[in-house]
Structure formats: C-alpha cells, structure tokens
Amino acid sequence: MSIAHLAPSLAPAQLTPRQTVTPVPTSASTPAAEPSSPTASRIRAVPSGTEARGFVLYVGIDEEKAEADGTELGKIVAQIKALVAQIAPSSETYAAVALAPRGSGGRDVDVVRLALQDPAALAKHRQEEPEPEDRARDGVVIDLSRKRLLLDNESANLTYKEFELLQYLVLREGRTIDRAELINALWSASDDDIPNERTIDVHVRRLRSKLGDYEDIVRTVRGVGYRFDRHADVSVRQTSTPSPDLF
Structure with a gap:
C-alpha cells in the first residue's frame, strides 16, 4: 500500500529524484478562474x-493497481512531489509507504490512514475490530x-527508534538486513543522530538488552548484518492495521 505523506520534513536521500511536471495550458476560450480571496483559502477550524x-x-x-494503470508507486510519489515543488517552491516534502500483510483486505486508503495513525481512522478501527487478548501466557x-x-506478559520499555x-x-x-540499509531506512537526512555502520551495532545491542532472555530473536549474521528469527514462543500481532515504512 502506498501513501504520499507531504509534510514539513526533509525528504530522505533514497526518494525518487524530482521530475518535471508540465502544466496544462488554459484554453483561450476558457475564462481564467477568479483568484480566491486570502480569507477563503485559509485552513478552517484551526x-x-x-x-x-x-x-x-x-x-x-x-x-498491482498502479501497474494496471501504467505506472509505478515511485513515479506517482515523484510527480506529486514535483507538483508541490512547482506550486510552492519553499515547501518541503516527505514520503512513506504503508505495508500490510498480503491479502489482508480492506480499502487501500483506509489501510494507509491506519498506518499513519490517522486519529479518525484509528477510532473507527477500534470500534469495528474485536479487542485482542492483552496478554500472552508467556x-x-x-x-x-x-x-x-510484551515479554512474558510484561510490557518492554522500548524507545520509538528501538x-x-x-x-x-x-x-x-x-x-x-545489512547495516547500511537499516541506517538509510530508519534515519532521515534531517536527523541529528544518524549512526554509522559501527554505531548501528550500539542501537542493536540496546534493543537486545531489553529483549532479555529473548535477545536471540535478533540474530547477528557475521560480516553481513542482522536478521529476525521467529521462535515458537514468538507471536507477531498486526490485525488489519499495517505499519508504515519509508518510501
């Protein structure tokens, strides 16, 4: 699932390069639209x-839908970003992609809203979805x-980045996953504390320390990077709510 998340944030380096969007000329027979007043164009209910x-x-x-339409998700994002830059050159954009389990169903746009923690979508989701068990036995x-x-029924105090x-x-x-990919995916150019391939090990070590007896679910592949290994006592819950990821 894909979203174009346009907000005042620096775009990460791996985003598709800006493309030129050619404006559609106004027909001579079509009268130009009257400029709206500053009052009418302002955001309401602030x-x-x-x-x-x-x-x-x-x-x-x-x-699949993008391919059927003759395009790709990356191209859609690039053209939206280019259009925003054309309309407002001083703007900054940031894009992300929403991931969901294959075959999870639901309207694409609703899945995206849930991934981005849209308050209205979350409230509706909580009303419609049965509440899962809060605790596993172990x-x-x-x-x-x-x-x-949750580790043995106790909530682990992970930081957002962990x-x-x-x-x-x-x-x-x-x-x-190699260290370079983790850095590029989880830290943007605007972050003040971007790690290098050595210090990413420190972040993994801190995560493992909070996993306690289950630290081996994050396994080191010597000379390559890190891998998640699911054990019989590991459960991953996602219901229909996806998780956002960088685009």
Missing part, C-alpha cells in the same frame, strides 16, 4: 494558539498495531 504547518495526502493504491508478543512489545528497528526486521522476517 484552534486558537496554533497554526497550520503542512498537510497529509493519503493515496490508496497497491503495486514468550514474546510483538504488537505492530499498538507499537508495543521499536522501529525491531519492526523493520520483523517485516522482513528471515532476510538478513
């Missing part, structure tokens, strides 16, 4: 003491929907 700093555009389309529960980790690191490996179960 609470007192706050200001609008950007917006999010949810785009629901999977890779072992590891990696709850991607709720962004939490959970993102674990989630990245879980979503690529069985594949060895």
